[in-house]
Amino acid sequence: MKKGEVHATIYPTRLRSIDGAFYESSRMIDAAQCELIIEAGKTEAQYWKDLWHYRELFAFLAWRDIAVRYKQTVIGIAWAVVRPLLTMVVFTVIFGKLAKLPSGGVPYAVLVFSAMLPWQFFSSAVSEGSNSLIGNANLISKVYFPRVIVPVSSVIVSFVDTLVSTSILIALMIYYRIVPGWNILFLPLFSILAFAAAMGVCLWLAALNVRYRDFRYVVPFLVQFGLYISPVGFSSSVVPERWRLLYSLNPMVGVIDGFRWSLLSGMSSINLPGLAISSSLVLFLLVTGLWYFRKTERTFADVI
Amino acid sequence: MIDAVIRVENLGKKYVLSHDSPERYIALRDEISRRLKAAVDGIRTIGRQSERADKTRKEDYWALQDFSFEVPRGQRLGIIGRNGAGKSTLLKLLSRITEPTTGRITLRGRVASLLEVGTGFHPELTGRENIFLNAAILGMSRAEVRRKFDEIVAFSEVERFLDTPVKHYSSGMYVRLAFAVAAHLEPEILIVDEVLAVGDIQFQRKCFGKMEEVGREGRTILFVSHNLTAVRAMCNRVLLIEEGKLVSYGEPAATIARYVEAPLGNLLVREWIDAANAPQNAAARLVKVAVRGAGGDPSTHLSTDTGWEIQIVYSVKQDGAFVGLTMILYDGENNCVFSSINNREPEWYGKGMPSGFYKSTCRVPSNLMNNGWFSLTVNLFGKNFEEGRMVKDVLRFEILDGPALRGDYHGGWGGVVRPDLVWTTVRVSGEGA
Numbered sequence A: 001m002k003k004g005e006v007h008a009t010i011y012p013t014r015l016r017s018i019d020g021a022f023y024e025s026s027r028m029i030d031a032a033q034c035e036l037i038i039e040a041g042k043t044e045a046q047y048w049k050d051l052w053h054y055r056e057l058f059a060f061l062a063w064r065d066i067a068v069r070y071k072q073t074v075i076g077i078a079w080a081v082v083r084p085l086l087t088m089v090v091f092t093v094i095f096g097k098l099a100k101l102p103s104g105g106v107p108y109a110v111l112v113f114s115a116m117l118p119w120q121f122f123s124s125a126v127s128e129g130s131n132s133l134i135g136n137a138n139l140i141s142k143v144y145f146p147r148v149i150v151p152v153s154s155v156i157v158s159f160v161d162t163l164v165s166t167s168i169l170i171a172l173m174i175y176y177r178i179v180p181g182w183n184i185l186f187l188p189l190f191s192i193l194a195f196a197a198a199m200g201v202c203l204w205l206a207a208l209n210v211r212y213r214d215f216r217y218v219v220p221f222l223v224q225f226g227l228y229i230s231p232v233g234f235s236s237s238v239v240p241e242r243w244r245l246l247y248s249l250n251p252m253v254g255v256i257d258g259f260r261w262s263l264l265s266g267m268s269s270i271n272l273p274g275l276a277i278s279s280s281l282v283l284f285l286l287v288t289g290l291w292y293f294r295k296t297e298r299t300f301a302d303v304i
Numbered sequence B: 001m002i003d004a005v006i007r008v009e010n011l012g013k014k015y016v017l018s019h020d021s022p023e024r025y026i027a028l029r030d031e032i033s034r035r036l037k038a039a040v041d042g043i044r045t046i047g048r049q050s051e052r053a054d055k056t057r058k059e060d061y062w063a064l065q066d067f068s069f070e071v072p073r074g075q076r077l078g079i080i081g082r083n084g085a086g087k088s089t090l091l092k093l094l095s096r097i098t099e100p101t102t103g104r105i106t107l108r109g110r111v112a113s114l115l116e117v118g119t120g121f122h123p124e125l126t127g128r129e130n131i132f133l134n135a136a137i138l139g140m141s142r143a144e145v146r147r148k149f150d151e152i153v154a155f156s157e158v159e160r161f162l163d164t165p166v167k168h169y170s171s172g173m174y175v176r177l178a179f180a181v182a183a184h185l186e187p188e189i190l191i192v193d194e195v196l197a198v199g200d201i202q203f204q205r206k207c208f209g210k211m212e213e214v215g216r217e218g219r220t221i222l223f224v225s226h227n228l229t230a231v232r233a234m235c236n237r238v239l240l241i242e243e244g245k246l247v248s249y250g251e252p253a254a255t256i257a258r259y260v261e262a263p264l265g266n267l268l269v270r271e272w273i274d275a276a277n278a279p280q281n282a283a284a285r286l287v288k289v290a291v292r293g294a295g296g297d298p299s300t301h302l303s304t305d306t307g308w309e310i311q312i313v314y315s316v317k318q319d320g321a322f323v324g325l326t327m328i329l330y331d332g333e334n335n336c337v338f339s340s341i342n343n344r345e346p347e348w349y350g351k352g353m354p355s356g357f358y359k360s361t362c363r364v365p366s367n368l369m370n371n372g373w374f375s376l377t378v379n380l381f382g383k384n385f386e387e388g389r390m391v392k393d394v395l396r397f398e399i400l401d402g403p404a405l406r407g408d409y410h411g412g413w414g415g416v417v418r419p420d421l422v423w424t425t426v427r428v429s430g431e432g433a
Helices: A046-055 A055-072 A077-099 A106-134 A135-143 A149-175 A184-211 A213-229 A242-248 A251-263 A270-296 B030-046 B086-094 B127-137 B144-154 B171-183 B199-214 B230-234 B252-261
Strands: A037-040 B004-017 B057-074 B078-081 B103-106 B111-113 B190-194 B220-224 B238-243 B245-250 B269-271 B284-293 B307-318 B324-331 B336-341 B356-364 B373-381 B390-399
Touching: A046 B103, A046 B252, A055 A149, A055 B127, A077 A106, A077 A149, A106 A135, A106 A184, A106 A213, A106 A251, A149 A184, A149 B307, A184 A213, A184 A251, A213 B030, A213 B220, A242 A270, A251 A270, A251 B144, B004 B086, B004 B220, B030 B252, B057 B086, B078 B230, B086 B111, B086 B190, B086 B220, B111 B390, B127 B144, B127 B171, B127 B230, B144 B284, B171 B199, B190 B199, B199 B220, B199 B230, B220 B252, B230 B252, B238 B252, B245 B252, B269 B390, B284 B373, B284 B390, B307 B324, B307 B373
Parallel strands: B078 B220, B078 B238, B111 B190, B190 B220
Antiparallel strands: A037 B103, B004 B057, B004 B103, B238 B245, B269 B284, B284 B307, B307 B356, B324 B336, B324 B373, B373 B390
């Protein structure tokens, strides 16, 4: 109740239906068909079934966030474009022009931007996704649906943003007359890898964020730190060969190298053992993230 | 019972209360420092660990315990109980928002729960967009919404504003739209939490009509409310919860009577010793609320023919703060009897108050209330009636039957109030009939 107002509600003493028969009783589902048993810690199979049942909610939540973002700010699209563009310019100047790092024959701006795409996706997915549960606290404490929908749909939103900024890369490639080769066929595969990496980290952080509310201060630091230890402003070939495998323990190294390799065919090489390490780490993050999320999910509504 | 659509067996829900922080979540820094401290303490006091083993005081709290009942198809079940009795927990368990600690629930049929009107509504989106979004959140498929879209819009009465963002809606329109979506769910089991206490009377009646219809079609309704009048009108069975336990399950009249006639006893004084847990807003913190006989007489018996007063003691946190108070009295069936605001006390109201402790007293004259049980709600508010902090059921007390206005009548006395009204009779004419 707002403003200290007092509400006195009057209820009708006699009930009548004002607007006649509304229901056409079209569909009385056979109740026995959908018997549901709720018990402590026994909902795993049901969970995945529910996930399928609520599949439309995925799309709706993602659509809501996208619609709201592009409605609220006129510069919604500009935001998705300007941010990576400026970062790209700064990196090109600092690493390409001032530090004169090698680019392997690729225009430095393209080298940077082909990495900015997956990195921007990853960083925005992680920052938005880790706050997604808290941001939807109201929903979580009032209705049931598989909670994993919330972080996943926020990752989808980041993905859409990234698609928007892909236009810059296309423009850059046209400008520098770079034609991708057959390697580009592998791009969807690396996109999936990027998605899996973002998802894994998101699941961990979103769940931890519910439990430890000050965890959100850690996230921006992680994201910022990640930018410097990932090969965004430079090619990972500048990393000495004997450190490459260790470097690949950063899952984004595999993703970014993969993006460069498939976009700038021939001009960028891929380190297969490194990719294998990065990919298995992504898989590990995803599986454990899902495990931790499922483990803590049942208490979200009590804690949030 | 063969045709039970809801079967609840030995249901229980336990919460772990931590006395160290009033918050429900933990800060990572606290957790880390606690563990470090425990480790250091452990090294320092090897062998004496048990002494300080559990420094963080934790306590199990059973919000619900040993619940078993069955609901046959088509029943309209009302769930009543005081604040904190466990009604909301039961609804949350039935609608799967949270998991039970013990026991099991068997649900046969699609469940839709309405614990709040307009869950997931986004102010920036239009009415049309929110219909689809809200429906998806409540578990309706897009095809289903499209099929019923016109009905939903007609029911909500907001056709003209369908493409306006709902942030421009009035609260009435907002509620109507939200309820319209919910009303067109076609679940076998509908769980409703007091959401009908909003909207205008016309619309409320429409909602009741809708719920009645839903019931007639053989769907099952669970309805939680504080308003016993509504429960009596709506439901054909009533379940009473007290302190997490199922107390009674049966005919509405009998169960409601049991609830009304056997309150938990008088609660004449409420005091918050721990400042952190006291109800408060930015300006002030409640310290104590008490009901006393007229003139501060601390006797425990209030009666219809003696006046009484409500004393509210509070601490003003800083100089110049604005503190407003409202007291609202409810009768035993949770009908609002009256409310009173402290805004006609020009000496204090609206002026910045110096920090310190204050006692505000509100006097209720004799021969105003009828006998019966009453409960008091206090609202602490700030400038422009904002920052309201509503404390429900602060006090609960019985006003006993006094003889003052009875004369030679000794039977039951109807009504919520028993005012001392004046009768005058004059002889108009001398001619007999």
